[in-house]
C-alpha cells in the first residue's frame with residue numbers, strides 16, 4: 212500500500228466523519244474532506260466513500276459496540292476521538308470487505324492521527340476494540356443489527372406503519388438497496404425523448420421514469436456526458452416523488468405562486484418550468500448559503516427570471532407578500548427525512564422524539580402561513596419526505612379541524628391513498644421505488 216496516500220485517506224475519512232456530525236447534508240461534509248486531503252478523483256476515492264457511508268449507515272451499531280467493549284460513553288468524548296474510534300470499529304468489527312492489511316493500515320493511521328492531536332488516552336481504546344470481538348445480546352442489539360436503525364426510530368416507524376397498514380419489514384429492506392438515479396429533463400431546453408436518445412448514443416443505460424412525464428432513470432455510473440447535461444441545466448437530479456409534488460399542485464401560467472421552503476430548489480425550478488416562465492414564483496429560504504445554492508440551480512436551468520428569492524423565515528411570508536395574494540402555495544417544510552433513509556444514512560441514527568415534536572410545530576406554523584397567503588379558490592400542497600404519520604396525516608387532520616374554509620382535493624394517483632386520511636397520498640420506496648413522500652392538496656373555499 213502506498214503509505215502517504217493511505218494516510219491521507221484515513222485522515223480524510225476521520226475529517227468527514229467528524230464534520231458530518233454538524234455539516235448537513237453529510238454529502239457536503241464528505242466532499243469538503245475529500246477535497247482537503249486530495250482524495251477526490253484519486254485511486255482511493257471510491258474506497259474512502261465506501262468506508263464513510265459504511266460508518267454513517269452503521270453509526271448506532273458502531274457506538275453500541277464501542278460503548279460495550281470500552282465502557283466509555285461515546286457522547287462524552289470529543290468529536291475527533293469519536294470519529295477515529297468509529298472508523299476503527301467499523302473496519303475491524305463490521306466491514307466485510309476489509310482485509311487484514313487494510314485493517315492494520317487504518318489502525319496505524321488512526322493512532323497516528325490521534326497521537327498528533329495529543330489524544331494518547333484514546334490509543335488504548337483502539338487496542339481494546341481491535342482485539343475483542345463484539346456479539347449482540349439484547350433485543351435492542353438485534354433491532355440495530357437487523358435493520359441498522361436506532362431502537363427509537365424503529366418504534367416510531369412501527370407505530371406509523373401499523374396505523375398505515377404498511378409493511379415495515381419491506382420498507383426497511385428497501386433502504387439497503389441501491390436507489391434509482393433519477394433526473395428531470397428540462398423541457399425549456401430539450402425534450403425528454405431527445406435527452407434519452409442523446410444519452411443512449413453516448414452509451415448510457417437510460418429509461419423514462421414511471422410517474423413523471425419529464426423523468427429519466429439512469430443505471431450505472433454518471434460519467435462526463437451526463438455531468439455536462441447537469442452543468443448546463445438540461446438535467447436536474449430529482450426524485451420522481453418530488454417532481455410529482457409540482458404536478459399535483461398543477462399551477463397554471465400567468466398566476467402567482469409561493470414556495471415556502473424552497474432550497475435547494477428542485478421544486479421551485481420545476482414550478483418555473485411547468486408554468487413556462489409565465490408565473491411569478493416567490494421562493495422562501497431561511498438560510499442564505501442554501502438560498503445561494505438554489506440561485507445557482509435556477510441560473511443553470513434558465514428559470515431564475517420567473518423567481519423572486521426571499522432569504523427570510525417563511526412564517527413571515529404573509530407580512531411580506533400580503534394575505535390572500537397567491538394562487539398557489541407549496542409547503543415542503545423541514546422534516547425527519549425518514550422517507551429518504553436510503554440516501555441519508557445519518558437519518559437512521561439521529562431520530563429523537565423531542566425533535567419531531569419541535570419540527571411538527573414548525574410544520575404547522577409554515578402551513579398556517581401558507582394558508583394566509585392563499586386567495587379564495589387557490590390551492591396549497593403540503594408535502595414532506597417523511598413516512599411518519601405525525602408529520603403527515605396528523606398535521607393535515609389538525610389543520611382541517613381548525614379551518615372550515617379548507618377542503619381536501621382528493622389525491623389517489625400515481626401513488627397510494629393514505630388509509631388514515633383518505634384523499635391524501637403516500638409514495639413509498641418499497642412500493643414505488645421512490646423516496647417516501649406524503650402529499651395533501653387543499654383548496655380554499
Ligand SMILES: C[S@@+](CC[C@H](N)C(=O)[O-])C[C@H]1O[C@@H](n2cnc3c(N)ncnc32)[C@H](O)[C@@H]1O
Nearest residue numbers: 472473474475476477478496497524525543545
Ligand atoms: C425539505 S427542504 C425543501 C426542499 C425543496 N422544496 C426542494 O424541492 O428542493 C426544507 C427547506 O426549508 C428550509 N427552511 C427551514 N425552516 C424554514 C423557514 N422557517 N422558512 C423558510 N425556509 C425554511 C430549510 O433550510 C430547507 O432548505
